[in-house]
Every structure is written in structure tokens, then in C-alpha cells.
Amino acid sequence: MNGGSGKKTYEGQSVTVTFEAGRCRHAAECVRGLPEVFDTARRPWIRPDGATAERLVEVVRRCPSGALRYRLADGGTGP
Ligand code: SF4
Known part of the structure; x- marks a missing residue:
């Protein structure tokens, strides 16, 4: 993943995911x-x-x- 600590947003049709690189402990649960x-090999x-x-x-x-956090298009957020 990248070394920055900025938060990035990945928009999807029904769920938007945000990723804060500075907090990632590379546990790879997501992958x-x-x-x-x-998929860390893809951009x-x-x-x-x-x-x-x-x-x-x-x-x-x-x-x-x-x-990682998520936001549902209908307004729900989490975790
Ligand atoms: S599940 Fe692990 S690798 Fe994925 S974002 Fe969270 S800490 Fe990072």
C-alpha cells in the first residue's frame, strides 16, 4: 500500500469505501x-x-x- 497517511475514497454504486493508509496494519484481512x-497489485x-x-x-x-470504513449510498456508515 502507499506510505502516506491521507484518507482516500473509493466510490461504488451502493457502497463507498474509505482507506486511511496511516492506520493500516497490513493484516491483509481485506485482501x-x-x-x-x-487487490494491492491493481490501481x-x-x-x-x-x-x-x-x-x-x-x-x-x-x-x-x-x-477501512464504509458508507452506504442510502446513508448508513460504519463500522
Ligand atoms: S484489513 Fe488489514 S490490510 Fe486491510 S486495510 Fe485493514 S489493516 Fe490494512
Whole structure:
């Protein structure tokens, strides 16, 4: 991932994911949990439309560092 600490936004149709590089502990929960969405070899490395909203939210919630967060198009946020 990149070394900056800025927050980046990855917009999807029903879920928008934000990623704060400075908080990432590289536990790779995201990449292991949902490689269709999280692929560090690709740019952009997060593709929110690569999975269903339910699965995406589930994996974002597993991020142990809080680097990943999500926002639903209908207004829900988390974790
Ligand atoms: S799950 Fe969270 S801490 Fe782990 S690599 Fe992904 S963003 Fe970083």
C-alpha cells in the first residue's frame, strides 16, 4: 500500500469505501477476505463494485485497524 497517511475514497454504486493508509496494519484481512475488491497489485486497489454490498461491508468490518470504513449510498456508515 502507499506510505502516506491521507484518507482516500473509493466510490461504488451502493457502497463507498474509505482507506486511511496511516492506520493500516497490513493484516491483509481485506485482501484475504475479498480479493475481488481488494487487490494491492491493481490501481485503484479497492474496487467496491467487485462484490455485493453485504460481503463488502462484512469484510470492511473485519479490518482490525480502522483503516477501512464504509458508507452506504442510502446513508448508513460504519463500522
Ligand atoms: S484489513 Fe485493514 S489493516 Fe488489514 S490490510 Fe486491510 S486495510 Fe490494512
